[in-house]
Amino acid sequence: MHHGIEKLLLLGAGHAHVQVLAQLARQRPADLDVTVLTPYPYQTCSAMVPGLVAGRYSEADxxxxxxxxxxxxxxxxxQGRCTGLDAAAQTVMAASTGKNKELPPELRYDLLSIDTGAVIDRSRLEAEMPGASERALIVRPTEVFAxxxxxxxxxxREKPLSIxxxxxxxxxxxxxxxxEQRLREAGFQATQFTLLTGDADIAAxxxxxxxxxxxxxxxQRGITVLRETxxxxxxxxxxxxxxxxxLCDVPLLAIGAHAPAWLQGSGLALSDTGQVLVNAFQQSPSHANVFAAGDVCTRADRPHAQSGVYAVRAGPPLAANLLAAHEGQSLKAHHPPANTLNLLSCGAGHAIATWGPLHAEGAWAWRWKDRIDRAFMARYTPPATAPRADHAQPQPR
Structure with missing residues (x-):
């Protein structure tokens, strides 16, 4: 049993944390002080970014x-980002990313939940692929790419491109x-597209x-495939x-995500790839007051693909276990499904649907994906007429 106010720090605002916030709006104990540390005033739905590129969605969508x-x-x-974590001292080091530079350099917590999403470690990228951090258009973070x-x-519009x-x-x-669809529909037929597969197979x-x-x-789309690194x-x-x-005018970098560099030296138990290890409760096995969800973590008991589908499914059980941990109650295990519906868009208007070994494709699959993505957004987005305070810093009620 705790006494007094307990501090919950939500590090990042990924798909799972959006749902944690929604649950806290319905049920927040009076003795729980909640802080969100994240660099952006919005969360970008990564599943909709290809639709944005294709011209079917606006940034606001x-x-x-x-x-x-x-x-x-x-x-x-x-408004800031994490630069370091000391799990033993229960402190997070932070740097401001907004206009307000008065962000405390250290944030103390009693409970910590990490959902910072997929990242690219630019120093590691530069060591592996010199010039990429400066010259490539990197897919992550999605907010910057968009x-x-x-x-x-x-x-x-200035000249034919090689992408x-x-x-x-x-x-x-x-x-x-x-x-390819966006530029073709815009009349830029001379644009050339190449896919570099690296060491892996396509859609491995x-x-x-x-x-x-x-x-x-x-x-069918006339895209050149090079099995090169x-x-x-x-x-x-x-x-x-x-x-x-x-020769290339625009290199688009869409390699796998990295674990955040600040996890090294944090004291948390980490996977071989540097991600936070979590158990069936989305809880660190080395520090019981630390939880994580999304691409920043790996299930020690049941590893699964790094996918937004799993991050979304982890949101409600993560919220329930954070509240249970605060109240000193028993935690409940989260059991990710063995198979999930995967909808791979091939340009707006066409997608491939996969469920385990089963697969099919067509316009219907893209419409299905569009409905799912829009429904998720609508669940957590206020009406368009509501004002957006992009730089406001809300205070506890």
Missing amino acids: CQIPLDPLIRAAGAKWL SLWPRVLDMA AVIGAGAAGLELLFAA HYPAGVRRRVLRRLK CTGIGPQGLQLGSGATL
């Missing part, structure tokens, strides 16, 4: 404003198909039948593992 959620939860927002994509459209997507996983494929984590469907779609990005283009150079 893809963004959940955090201010209404934070206010309803009786929490306060600190704001920079219109510049590619401006460049296409290369580095990474043949779901993120790279969806963005490649979306970009999908069934063989899905990979065949993707390859067929790439051929990118070893660096220079002023003229991409340096390939074979020693050749691929």
Whole structure:
């Protein structure tokens, strides 16, 4: 049993934390002080970014404003990012990313939940692929990518472009198909598209039948596939593992995410890839007052793919266990499903649906995906007429 006010720090505002805030709005104990540390005043739905690139969604369509959620939860927002974590001392080091530079350098917590989403460690990226951190348009964080994509459209108006997507996983494929569709429909027929697969197969984590469907779609769209690795990005283009150079105006980098560098030295139990290890309760096995969800963590007992589907499903049980931990009650295990519905968009208007070994494709699959994504957004987004206070810092009620 605790005494006095207990501090809950929500680190990041990913898919799971959006649902935690919604639950806190319905049920927040009076003796729980909640703070949200995140660099952006909104959460971007990564599943909708390909639709944004294809021109089917606006930026606002893809963004959940955090201010209404934070206010309803009786929490306060600190605009900044984590730079370090000391789990033994129960402190998070932070740096401001907003206009208000008065962010405390250290934030103390009694309970910590981490849901910072997928990140790219730029220092690690630069070591592995020199020039990429400066010259590539990197898919993560999605908030930055979404704001920079219109510049590619401006460049296409000036001259025919050569665009290369580095990474043949779901993120790279969806963005490649979306970009090709957008520029083709805009009349930029001379734009050339290339997919660099690296060492992995195209759509490597999908069934063989899905990979065949993707390859067929790439051929139909006239997209060049190079089974090459990118070893660096220079002023003229991409340096390939074979020693050749691929001329390229816009390199789009869609490789897998990294674990945040600040987790090293945190004292938390980490996976081999540097992510937070969590148990069936989304709880750190080394520090019982630390929880995590989304791409920043790995289930020690039941590893699963890094996917927004799993992050969304982890939200409600994470909220329940945070409240239970605060009240000193028993935690409940979260059991991710063995199979999930996966909808891989191949440009707006067409998608491939996968459930375990089963797969099919068509316009109906894209409409299904569109309904699911819009429904999630509508659940946590206030009416369009509501004002958006992008730089407000809500205070506890």
